[in-house]
Amino acid sequence: MSQTLTPEVTWAQRSSDSDPERNYLYVNIKTPDVPKADASLSITEKNVTFKGPSRKGVTYSVSLDLFAEIDPENSKVNHTDRDVELVLRKKELKLDFWPRLLASTQKMHFLKTDFDKWVDEDEQDEAGEDDYANNFGGFGGEDGGPGAGGGLGNIDFSKLGGMPGMGGMGGGMPDLSALQGMAGGAAGAEGEEDDDELPELEDAEKSTKIQEVS
Secondary structure (H helix, E strand, C coil): CCEEEECEHHHHHHHCCCCCCEEEEEEEEEEECCCCCHHHHCCCCEEEECCCCCCCCCCEEEEECCCCCCCEEEEEEEECCEEEEEEEEEEECEECCCCCCCCCCCCCEEEEECCCCCHHHHHHHHHHCCHHHCCCCCCHHCCCCCCCCCCCCCCCCHHHHHCCCCCCCCCCCHHHHHHHHHHHHHHHHHHHHHHCCCCHHHHHHHHHHHHHHC
């Protein structure tokens, strides 16, 4: 008999009173080893419901009654072997963040803030055109899911509140081209030193003749 579990759900958000594409929720449902073909996902204006059996005999099931309305038609989905990623467009254009994801004020043990993607409300303008929702890969039209394909290759992770284990670095990843240039310069300097230490050809020939005579 399959065991039914509530999956872990993480979330973050952005808000805007003028740009719908910057007014969204990022929700991640942790559903390892659940084939997309076997999963059931429903997205309405006030609810997200997921259910699907994993290859390991566990069925994941969760229903999220949202704090406010979203726009299902302009929301995006990306189902992988590890999780289901959602970008849910908030219906109301508003600068203020939602105070919570769910309508209920009760604390849910399975629901957590996604600190890797969270930014404070007064810092979200620093996340530019390459912010997460604008580069999000979706199911695409052929799969019948909401949203269109985009791809994840152009994400600037420094705009998403930092990566795990890199807190306090602030400026994101170092400039690798600069490091490579430094390394190349060091290698060039070592090469120059080696050239200075080589004897001149004429001196080397004299030394060889002396050794033959002796």
